[in-house]
Amino acid sequence: xxxxxxxxxxxxxxxxxxxxxxxxxxxxxxxxxxxxxxxxxxxxxxxxxxxxxxxxxxxxxxxxxxxxxxxxxxxxxxxxxxxxxxxxxxxxxxxxxxxxxxxxxxxxxxxxxxxxxxxxxxxxxxxxxxxxxxxxxxxxxxxxxxxxxxxxxxxxxxxxxxxxxxxxxxxxxxxxx
Amino acid sequence: xxxxxxxxxxxxxxxxxxxxxxxxxxxxxxxxxxxxxxxxxxxxxxxxxxxxxxxxxxxxxxxxxxxxxxxxxxxxxxxxxxxxxxxxxxxxxxxxxxxxxxxxxxxxxxxxxxxxxxxxxxxxxxxxxxxxxxxxxxxxxxxxxxxxxxxxxxxxxxxxxxxxxxxxxxxxxxxxxxxxxxxxxxxxxxxxxxxxxxxxxxxxxxxxxxxxxxxxxxxxxxxxxxxxxxxxxxxxxxxxxxxxxxxxxxxxxxxxxxxxxxxxxxxxxxxxxxxxxxxxxxxxxxxxxxxxxxxxxxxxxxxxxxxxxxxxxxxxxxxxxxxxxxxxxxxxxxxxxxxxxxxxxxxxxxxxxxxxxxxxxxxxxxxxxxxxxxxxxxxxxxxxxxxxxxxxxxxxxxxxxxxxxxxxxxxxxxxxxxxxxxxxxxxxxxxxxxxxxxxxxxxxxxxxxxxxxxxxxxxxxxxxxxxxxxxxxxxxxxxxxxxxxxxxxxxxxxxxxxxxxxxxxxxxxxxxxxxxxxxxxxxxxxxxxxxxxxxxxxxxxxxxxxxxxxxxxxxxxxxxxxxxxxxxxxxxxxxxxxxxxxxxxxxxxxx
Numbered sequence: 154x155x156x157x158x159x160x161x162x163x164x165x166x167x168x169x170x171x172x173x174x175x176x177x178x179x180x181x182x183x184x185x186x187x188x189x190x191x192x193x194x195x196x197x198x199x200x201x202x203x204x205x206x207x208x209x210x211x212x213x214x215x216x217x218x219x220x221x222x223x224x225x226x227x228x229x230x231x232x233x234x235x236x237x238x239x240x241x242x243x244x245x246x247x248x249x250x251x252x253x254x255x256x257x258x259x260x261x262x263x264x265x266x267x268x269x270x271x272x273x274x275x276x277x278x279x280x281x282x283x284x285x286x287x288x289x290x291x292x293x294x295x296x297x298x299x300x301x302x303x304x305x306x307x308x309x310x311x312x313x314x315x316x317x318x319x320x321x322x323x324x325x326x327x328x329x330x
Numbered sequence: 331x332x333x334x335x336x337x338x339x340x341x342x343x344x345x346x347x348x349x350x351x352x353x354x355x356x357x358x359x360x361x362x363x364x365x366x367x368x369x370x371x372x373x374x375x376x377x378x379x380x381x382x383x384x385x386x387x388x389x390x391x392x393x394x395x396x397x398x399x400x401x402x403x404x405x406x407x408x409x410x411x412x413x414x415x416x417x418x419x420x421x422x423x424x425x426x427x428x429x430x431x432x433x434x435x436x437x438x439x440x441x442x443x444x445x446x447x448x449x450x451x452x453x454x455x456x457x458x459x460x461x462x463x464x465x466x467x468x469x470x471x472x473x474x475x476x477x478x479x480x481x482x483x484x485x486x487x488x489x490x491x492x493x494x495x496x497x498x499x500x501x502x503x504x505x506x507x508x509x510x511x512x513x514x515x516x517x518x519x520x521x522x523x524x525x526x527x528x529x530x531x532x533x534x535x536x537x538x539x540x541x542x543x544x545x546x547x548x549x550x551x552x553x554x555x556x557x558x559x560x561x562x563x564x565x566x567x568x569x570x571x572x573x574x575x576x577x578x579x580x581x582x583x584x585x586x587x588x589x590x591x592x593x594x595x596x597x598x599x600x601x602x603x604x605x606x607x608x609x610x611x612x613x614x615x616x617x618x619x620x621x622x623x624x625x626x627x628x629x630x631x632x633x634x635x636x637x638x639x640x641x642x643x644x645x646x647x648x649x650x651x652x653x654x655x656x657x658x659x660x661x662x663x664x665x666x667x668x669x670x671x672x673x674x675x676x677x678x679x680x681x682x683x684x685x686x687x688x689x690x691x692x693x694x695x696x697x698x699x700x701x702x703x704x705x706x707x708x709x710x711x712x713x714x715x716x717x718x719x720x721x722x723x724x725x726x727x728x729x730x731x732x733x734x735x736x737x738x739x740x741x742x743x744x745x746x747x748x749x750x751x752x753x754x755x756x757x758x759x760x761x762x763x764x765x766x767x768x769x770x771x772x773x774x775x776x777x778x779x780x781x782x783x784x785x786x787x788x789x790x791x792x793x794x795x796x797x798x799x800x801x802x803x804x805x806x807x808x809x810x811x812x813x814x815x816x817x818x819x820x821x822x823x824x825x826x827x828x829x830x831x832x833x834x835x836x837x838x839x840x841x842x843x844x845x846x847x848x849x850x851x852x853x854x855x856x857x858x859x860x861x862x863x864x865x866x867x868x869x870x871x872x873x874x875x876x877x878x879x880x881x882x883x884x885x886x887x888x889x890x891x892x893x894x895x896x897x898x899x900x901x902x903x904x905x906x907x908x909x910x911x912x913x914x915x916x917x918x919x920x921x
Contacts, residue, residue: 163522166471171463178464196521208650215647221468221488224522 155184156210156230157307158201163222164194171220172199181205181213185238187304196224200306229309236307239279241267242289245296246274255295262288273298345475346375346506349439349499352482353383355514358410360384360401360769362394366414367454369441371506373412386769386798389790391418393762395425396788399434400766403749404724406560408435408489409766415441416454419500420461424756427465429496431753432581433558435489436496438466444504445473459500467495475508480516492524493645494558528644530661535669537657538616538640543675545614545638547683548574551597551626554581554752555619555643555663562586562745564667565618572676575687577605579620580752584742594687595696598626600734603694603907606915608687609634617641619663622652623753624912632914642666694920696738698903704851705879707732707807707899711739711779714805717883722774723747724767728760728784731813734905736779758787761804765791768800775803775887782808782832782859789862795892796867803886804894806859809901810839810852817904821919832856851900863894874898 162168169188176183184202191198203213210228217226246252248271255274259266264278278288282305289300343351349372353361363385365373376385388394391413398409413422419440429436443452459471468488470481485497542548556565562585569576569592576586577594586593597605609615615637620626622641627633630652641648641655642663649658659666698708711732725740726749727733733750742748749767751759764778778785785806795802812830819825827842833856834840851874863870869889873882873896886895908919 167459167463167469170460174464212647212651219645219647221520221523 154204154206154210156203156205156228157234157236157305158203158210158214158217159227159229159307159309160199160201160217160223161191161225162197162199163224164190164197165222168197168222169199171222172217175216175220176213179212179216181209185304187306189306198306200304202305227309229307232309234307234309236281236305237279238282238285238305239277239303240285240288241301242276242278242292242297243273243299244276244292245272245298247272251295255292258288258291262291264288341511342509343512344371344375344506345472345478345501345508345510346371347378348475348478348510348512349482349501349506350375350379350383352479353410354379356482356486357407358383360386361410361412362386362388362397362766363412364388364391364394364414364418366416366418366441368415368443368503369412369418369439369501369506371503372439372441372501384769386765386794388762388765389793390788391421392425392758393765393788393791393794395422395436395438396428396756396759396762397766397769397791397794398436398438399425399429399759400726400749400763401770402434402436402766403763404746404767405770406746408437408486410437410439412439413441414454415443415458416456418454419458420456422498423461423465424754426462426496426498428751428754428756428759430465430467432751433494433554434496435494437485437489438496438498440498440500441506442471442500442502445502446504448502459498462498465496466498467493469498469500471500472502472505475505475510478505479512479514480518483516484518484520487518487520488523492527493555527662527665528646528660530642530659530666530669532669534657534659534661535666535673538659538670539674541614541638541640541657542572542574542616542677545677546679547612548572548614548616548677548680549594549608549612549637550574550576550616550618551579551609551620552576552582552585552618553579553620556582556585557619557745559619559644559662559664560745561619561664561667564664564671567671568667568674571671571674573680573684574616574677575608575684577601577609579623579626580737580750582619583737583748584745587743588741589743591688592684594691596737598623599628599909599911600738600905600907601626602691602696602738603918603920604687604690606907606909606918607690607694609637610915612637615639617643617655618667619643621645621648624652627652628909629912629914632916694907702900703876705873705876705897705899706903707735707809708739708903709876710805710807710879710883710897710899711735713879714777714779714883715740717880717887718775718777722771724749724764724771724774724776726750726760726764726767726776726778728778728780728787729755729757729814730781730784731817731903731905732779732781732784732807734814735807738905740779757784760784760788761795761802762788762791764802764804765795765798765800768795768802769798776801777803777805779805779807781813782806782810783812785859786832792863792866792868792892792894800892801890802892803889804863804892805883805886806894806896807899808855808859808896809899809903810855811901813901813903814905816901820904821908821910850902851898855898859894859896867891869893870896872896872898
């Protein structure tokens with residue numbers, strides 16, 4: 154089972170090291186870990202994707218909560234949430250080659266070409282993991298030169314029923330068919 | 331607080347003075363500190379506060395840290411140890427890890443190279459906070475002197491509340507020397523730390539009471555959490571009210587009198603057969619302040635297999651960690667017991683069970699060879715237990731056979747009178763922790779029951795005992811071997827001696843070709859512990875004959891200063907019963 158945990162931590166030196174050290178030493182399997190500032194300068198947000206059954210998840214959660222600098226831990230997997238992963242990807246695109254084909258795919262996936270080199274282009278793309286993965290598969294035949302991802306971040310939706318259409322997610326269903 | 335007046339006249343203070351003043355304000359009366367380049371300003375400050383705070387100089391930083399543990403374990407107050415940067419700090423690591431596993435409130439203060447030198451691989455620099463992250467409850471690297479009053483407040487709070495544990499404070503030398511105007515009333519900043527202790531809900535307590543009422547074969551399994559939360563009285567009250575038999579973990583010994591009728595003594599790998607059988611057959615296991623450690627459960631699937639399990643512990647992460655509880659309660663155990671005692675009723679139908687437990691106790695007592703024409707370890711411990719029964723006595727131990735025999739044969743009647751490195755199992759714990767106990771209880775009898783292996787891991791602390799006037803007694807059960815490893819070699823490895831003999835390598839015992847006849851003594855003994863002890867200024871004697879034992883023990887107890895009684899014992903004795911690692915009670919070795 155895949156769980157998304159969202160943790161609020163004190164923004165003090167060593168927190169990341171403490172948490173990753175605890176997870177490693179207890180042998181928990183972390184799929185991805187993203188850290189960044191929040192609206193409150195004293196707090197940071199960490200988003201974990203943990204793989205394991207309910208027992209593993211509850212242990213990870215309790216062990217995280219035991220760390221003094223961890224303020225709050227939520228398992229948001231069971232809630233309605235938006236999840237994003239940002240990727241930068243450099244793909245081979247020789248002049249006269251498949252540049253326009255690549256550009257079309259980037260558009261379909263609602264990505265952006267952010268840098269153009271003599272023999273390659275750099276693409277920025279964000280969305281759910283499955284969409285990002287699908288895009289990687291589409292790019293593979295062209296020759297991926299370099300790839301970097303942020304890891305997943307997630308946020309719970311408001312309880313209100315109104316949901317503006319999420320183009321990224323709609324697209325993802327198409328793209329992963 | 332009268333103690334707080336010193337230093338309060340000037341508002342501007344150095345970091346070192348703030349730290350030491352803080353210790354005084356937190357009620358610290360004694361600390362163990364070994365100086366070095368990067369901790370000198372703090373030591374200078376300690377001399378200015380010597381009226382309020384005794385500084386004891388150990389002979390090794392690890393000794394200091396275990397002494398601080400001894401102080402803490404025997405009083406319930408946080409123990410404080412100080413060391414310099416680099417090797418001084420790394421020498422604390424084992425004792426810090428030890429405090430973490432046994433949930434002991436310990437404040438470790440380390441000197442650090444000046445902030446501008448941090449990260450440059452400076453002389454005697456180690457990233458001690460990085461090293462200690464996983465083995466402390468919390469940690470601080472102080473980078474601004476203004477943060478210090480808050481950090482000290484937080485450190486003591488964290489170390490002593492919830493599930494207690496060690497906190498390390500790393501003090502760069504420039505921060506010690508830096509000055510600031512002190513705001514003592516600064517609030518703590520711990521948004522991620524639970525301020526209030528978790529308390530059982532009333533319906534949970536009612537569930538437990540109902541489970542007890544309907545139980546036919548209940549057993550209480552009590553551990554160190556009872557000691558941490560000072561709940562021994564409440565526990566005894568629960569046993570009085572219900573008449574339920576009780577077994578204790580190695581950390582829990584003393585929470586219930588070992589010589590009482592309903593006591594089943596210790597359970598687990600080297601616990602009593604009757605405790606282990608009772609737990610195997612019980613239908614309700616009331617687990618209080620325990621963590622289902624592998625040394626208690628053996629194969630966890632078969633542990634208390636048919637029982638409904640009530641688990642009360644303050645640490646949520648312990649609940650359902652090793653064993654799923656039917657009634658899991660995250661609570662301060664003292665509070666839970668108080669609430670439970672208010673409504674609990676004795677089980678309706680338990681007569682046959684209690685009778686059965688008492689019969690088990692008579693049928694499988696701890697025993698040893700009484701006819702042996704010499705001194706066996708168990709006999710020495712039992713004799714000491716009898717001799718000290720009516721005195722205020724504290725016992726510390728190293729790790730190994732002697733530790734388990736002490737747990738089996740010394741009768742503990744009060745909490746905090748038995749000190750054992752139980753979770754980490756650190757050899758060398760005995761002597762320095764006894765030193766810390768003696769510092770806290772100057773008039774008590776403090777005895778380190780030790781083995782010759784463990785004793786030599788911190789033997790240098792005899793100097794501290796002598797120089798600091800700490801009249802610790804050492805009952806040295808000297809079998810010339812690493813007895814517990816020898817026992818495993820005998821049981822599981824065809825008695826092949828693999829570096830378990832402590833004498834010279836050309837001795838026949840080193841290769842295991844010595845006389846393996848049971849109870850044959852190793853004739854030539856190494857080293858000469860009496861001479862060593864006397865060299866340190868302690869009293870010392872050797873005893874070998876059975877008839878001389880009691881006299882020798884009395885001589886030791888009567889001696890005014892520290893004393894080492896070297897008891898020559900055989901190495902062929904095994905600690906029994908024994909449930910081999912990872913096995914179940916049905917595989918228990920009784921003979």
